[in-house]
Amino acid sequence: MEAPAVRLSGITRRFGAVRAVDDLDLTIETGAVVALLGPNGAGKSTTISIMLGLVPPGTGTVALFGEPAADAVRAGRVAAMLQDAGFVPGATVRDVVELARALYPRPLGTDRILATAGVTDFANRRVDRLSAGETQRARFAFALAGDPRLLVLDEPTTAMDVAARQQFWTAIRAYAADGHTVLFSTHQLHEADDVADRIVVLAAGRIVADGPPARIRAMAGVGTSARLDTAFLALTTDGPDTDGPDTKTIETEH
Amino acid sequence: MRAYLRFELRRLVRDPRLMFFSIIGPVATYLIFSGWSAGERLEGLAAPVAVMIGLAGYGAVAGVLMVGSAVSQERAVGWLRQLRVTPLTSGQVVAVKTLIGSITAIPPVIAVGIVASIQHHVELSAGRWLALLLLMWTGTVPFALLGLAIGYGVSPHVAVPVNFLVFLALSVLGGLLVPAAYFPDDLRHLAHALPTYRYAELGWRSAAGQPPTATGLAVLAAWTLLFAAVAAGAYRRSTARR
Numbered sequence: 001m002e003a004p005a006v007r008l009s010g011i012t013r014r015f016g017a018v019r020a021v022d023d024l025d026l027t028i029e030t031g032a033v034v035a036l037l038g039p040n041g042a043g044k045s046t047t048i049s050i051m052l053g054l055v056p057p058g059t060g061t062v063a064l065f066g067e068p069a070a071d072a073v074r075a076g077r078v079a080a081m082l083q084d085a086g087f088v089p090g091a092t093v094r095d096v097v098e099l100a101r102a103l104y105p106r107p108l109g110t111d112r113i114l115a116t117a118g119v120t121d122f123a124n125r126r127v128d129r130l131s132a133g134e135t136q137r138a139r140f141a142f143a144l145a146g147d148p149r150l151l152v153l154d155e156p157t158t159a160m161d162v163a164a165r166q167q168f169w170t171a172i173r174a175y176a177a178d179g180h181t182v183l184f185s186t187h188q189l190h191e192a193d194d195v196a197d198r199i200v201v202l203a204a205g206r207i208v209a210d211g212p213p214a215r216i217r218a219m220a221g222v223g224t225s226a227r228l229d230t231a232f233l234a235l236t237t238d239g240p241d242t243d244g245p246d247t248k249t250i251e252t253e254h
Numbered sequence: 255m256r257a258y259l260r261f262e263l264r265r266l267v268r269d270p271r272l273m274f275f276s277i278i279g280p281v282a283t284y285l286i287f288s289g290w291s292a293g294e295r296l297e298g299l300a301a302p303v304a305v306m307i308g309l310a311g312y313g314a315v316a317g318v319l320m321v322g323s324a325v326s327q328e329r330a331v332g333w334l335r336q337l338r339v340t341p342l343t344s345g346q347v348v349a350v351k352t353l354i355g356s357i358t359a360i361p362p363v364i365a366v367g368i369v370a371s372i373q374h375h376v377e378l379s380a381g382r383w384l385a386l387l388l389l390m391w392t393g394t395v396p397f398a399l400l401g402l403a404i405g406y407g408v409s410p411h412v413a414v415p416v417n418f419l420v421f422l423a424l425s426v427l428g429g430l431l432v433p434a435a436y437f438p439d440d441l442r443h444l445a446h447a448l449p450t451y452r453y454a455e456l457g458w459r460s461a462a463g464q465p466p467t468a469t470g471l472a473v474l475a476a477w478t479l480l481f482a483a484v485a486a487g488a489y490r491r492s493t494a495r496r
Binding site for chain 2: 052054073074075076078079080082084085086087088089090091095096098099100102103104105139142146152
């Protein structure tokens with residue numbers, strides 16, 4: 001059997017007295033599109049950093065495609081758009097895309113990358129002269145360039161306008177349809193609803209809900225027609241008490 | 255790794271301001287001040303040659319330190335974090351930055367050399383010029399590491415002043431601007447312990463047709479090890495921060 005794209009087992013990470021991630025288990029099968037939801041400070045970015053080997057977990061183990069995160073990254077199986085990552089000034093969009101292509105073993109063609117990420121029109125502009133939304137698209141191009149099996153996106157659509165968002169999610173759907181695995185975090189719940197086939201809700205460093213969008217609504221006790229926002233608030237704020245919310249994991253439907 | 259080197263070279267060429275300052279400073283200084291000591295002998299050479307090498311080293315060290323400490327900016331904008339989620343290893347990133355830094359040593363050395371040969375008719379054989387250029391280039395490795403130590407060690411708004419102070423102290427006390435021969439004894443002893451003096455000494459001795467001194471090489475090696483250790487430590491600390 002093929003190793004899952006992501007397997008986090010018993011991950012805990014403290015920053016001082018705060019448990020940013022608290023005994024977290026998460027397995028993502030290859031080919032899945034998973035949304036990571038949660039209020040600010042829920043541990044989404046920390047979970048992603050640990051998953052990518054950028055931050056060592058305090059306890060627990062991380063495996064990507066059955067190997068340590070650092071090895072999977074080195075082998076070019078993974079690429080990411082991170083919130084606190086960025087480009088150096090003095091390079092053009094095309095420069096950074098070409099760099100990414102050269103770093104990965106089996107890159108996509110340049111024109112295809114530029115078109116998919118919607119950066120063709122400003123490919124020759126310097127990355128330090130882009131708007132925030134354009135920068136975000138350029139970062140998508142960089143992440144996409146190596147045709148990674150696992151694409152990790154931390155709040156990818158921040159600062160994108162409506163048209164750019166639409167193009168972005170269309171590209172993500174097409175990418176996932178090819179058997180790639182995609183994990184993204186977002187505050188735009190309708191994005192999770194529209195794009196993901198599985199939603200993982202984090203609160204206070206723990207998973208409080210996990211399942212397809214319809215199940216998430218059902219678990220939170222809101223009707224199927226209700227917006228996911230309602231379910232989200234019910235799950236992340238009504239959580240009981242001092243021990244932190246219970247983990248209500250449910251099986252993902254296949 | 256070659257792709258990253260190409261990428262960095264292209265950036266360097268696209269933003270030549272960095273090079274401009276490391277060239278214009280020593281060239282202007284040479285034009286203005288080299289005449290004062292023209293009849294003397296310094297470091298076993300005719301003064302115009304010795305001053306040429308000192309100022310070439312001054313420009314080279316300026317450029318190399320500037321590139322290294324610019325890493326601070328790259329860290330702040332998240333570029334190093336971006337690279338860490340690619341197949342490129344941190345060791346490769348540091349190696350390329352060190353190489354790129356040392357390459358910036360070459361233009362000021364050539365520029366000061368040209369000015370010296372025009373203004374004071376400094377004449378060396380082609381082999382001597384080439385040896386000089388190679389030594390003035392490879393000798394900058396400790397300074398490239400020092401620049402990286404600053405770049406990884408401190409935040410961007412502190413990196414510029416720290417870089418400037420370190421550069422000024424090392425180049426002035428090391429006798430690159432004013433030859434150490436004019437220093438009082440204590441200061442001259444200090445100069446002889448500094449990497450800047452020993453770096454320029456490589457050039458001075460080469461131009462005089464002499465091999466490097468063992469002491470000089472030992473002092474340079476010691477500083478190189480120290481700066482490498484500080485750079486590695488600063489790098490580890492900077493990546494441990496979230």
